[in-house]
Amino acid sequence: MSDMITASRERVADTSTPKSRRGLSWVRIVEIAVIVFAVAFALFPAIWIVSAAINPSGSMVSQSFIPQNVRSIDDLLANFRRLFNDPTIPFWRWVGNSLFISATTTILTVTMTALSAYSFSRFRFRGRRTLLVVTLLIQVFPNILAMVALYLLLLQVGRYIPLLSLNTHGGLILVYLGGAMGVNTWLMKGFFDSIPREIDESAMVDGATHWQAFIHLILPLVRPIIAVVSILAFVGTLNEFLLARIILSDRENWTLMVGLFNFVDAEFTNDWGVFAAGSLIAATPVVILYLSLQRYIVGGLTVGAVKG
């Protein structure tokens, strides 16, 4: 690792000059080696899982990089057929559950964080700094260890509000919302800070309320960070596994992640192909979403943070 750091030191200074015009110096060779390594490291598992998904025999022992014994397209889809037709795997139901839970959580999270971040960014009040620190600090408490408390909470509340009881999507969403504040509020606040205050101030001189300024002027300007937080919240919820596993007990209610993890408990090396097929379907849309919205993610994550 120290080699890499030393190598980087010498080059960083050039960040201001976008194009390098040197020949194939040894520095360039090291650079190319690093990038080739990084790309190979990043891609190999992804490629391997695609290969596993289309391997007709479906078990780990028979997998080769290029699938063998392929006579038709149909053979390539063998694992997918098993995934869709096995009555013990309600795959599409899991997908639906995951989408519903993630979408609901995202909409509520973004609404709440945007309101809080606007307030933190624009208003000055006693205890503001303390609240900001607290927002970050509470995030530090390991959610998993509060599991006993959260479990009993849903058990209790569920007796009177069945929509939020254990083994319901409502209960899971509620628990997710509690953990969604911290970092997201900070990210949004950083971005809000970068919007000049004169914009809302001039609107209020014209008689607008804070609410009107927020809705009509600020929200359109902070779309990038809204997009970033939405994606982070959506994907974060989609990927969450532990709370979902503890709260949702019925197979029918499971999210996709809980369902996929279930393959590991059984005979993982034999179910490898079906697991790969399910993973491919689950991961592909998320990967496409990330890559196509890359610009927003990069912009939002850094601009917000840079301005502090």
Add this chain to the structure above:
Amino acid sequence: MSATAQARGSLEPLTSPKVTDLAIRLILIALADAFALLLAVSVIGDGNWFLGVTLIVTALGLSYVNLNPAMWPVRWMTPAFALVALLVIYPMFYTLYVAFTNYSDGHRFTKIEAINAMGDTLYLPEGEASYAWEVFRNEAGTYALWLTSAEDQSFFAIPDQALISVSGDVPGAYEGYTHLEGGERFRALSEIQEMQFGPSDNPVGIASRTQAGVFQKKWVFDEAQNALIDQETGTLYDADDTSGNFVAANGEIAPLGYWVAVGFNNFTRIFNSSVIGGPLVRVFAWTFGFAFFSVISAFSLGLLVAIILNRGFPGVRIIRSLILIPYAIPGMIGILIWRGMLNPNLGVITTNMQAIFGWAPNWQSDPGWAKVAILMVNLWLSFPYFMLICSGALQAIPATIYEAAEVDGANNWQKFWSLTMPLLLVAIGPLLIASFTYNFNNFLIIEALFRGGPPMIGTSAPPVGHTDNLISYTFRYAFSAGGTRDYGFASAIAIVIFLIVGLLTLLQFRFTKRLEEIGENV
């Protein structure tokens, strides 16, 4: 610009709220309060006063904020903070509370609940058996007893039904039930030995091969002596309110204990117990090491790649997208793919290493290689994220700063350490902290990759693994299927983790503030 100067700009709303707005707000607050109060009362009725009080305090806090004009900036945060109060702060305090109790398997109930639960245990007094019995069975296989008392009164007893008064000698058949005699009676004995006949609140059972009797409650609580009496043996079990057990004079403990406050016992156990102390130190070290090396390795590789790409590289956009893929793949799926690839017998990495080098580490059972594997997988998961934010932050550093530095004669080394690194850290310092605390509490990769394994030798119930970090270790204590689940002890460790990470976060926070000041001066 100071905070007070900023405040003057926009602190007060320029228009006062309209009457209708105020009315709507009042109605909404009243409705929310009524709902919270109703829920709180019901919850307290169930004995959960802790949650009830939380609900009431939250509702009062929200009403105060929404009715006090001075608190108007905080109103924007009310929905978020209501949820935080209920789902983050309440569980925290509840965990704190549990940490000072002996809440665990065998100590889950309050004293009264425990006494009631044990009241369901029945026994058959010996020597007092008052019936001679004959067994009957119907077509459905249900057994019934023909009971004859010493006073020659006879009853027919079917499970969960009132006794039926009958008379005369034992018949060959009765109401669809057939009398079982001789060998059949003997064979039935093993099945009906544990069964209860007649009314469920006062059942009759088989006491011996010829005698049957009425079941009695085994445990009776005597308020005056504050003790539980075993009716079968007459033993007195004194209620020990410091340990939450019913203890007999000979030291024997009744099957169910109850939930009491135990002070700092759980905390002293963390640091004292020789059994627990040994592995816990290693778990601690690994937790810090794992979090530290995860952040450092991912940040270094991410920064390196970002710098190279920023300097100009053919196909930058495509390369950046390709490197982003691990970040975009759902973490759990990524970890499980690695788990498959690292499989000690069939995994692609293992088999290929064997083919090329003739040797491959056993990733799952060698403690050192298991740690290497976890760090490698975590590097794969998180370096794209650091590449992403580093390259954004690098682009945001204005070129004029470097030009100015060059005019002043700074060399590359100085420019990197005096300009790039401080500015970079200002931008992504908070994210580095967040990443450290995230990894400090990273349960997913530990659990999903190797389940904390390989197990440390000499630890049991629950077994501790070489790659267990504090959080997974604690999780095993609270939720493991084997051994007793000790929520009190697990909660105490949770509190310790929280204190450590909270302290780190505060320290880092100071550090970030200092960096911000550096950033402003540049």
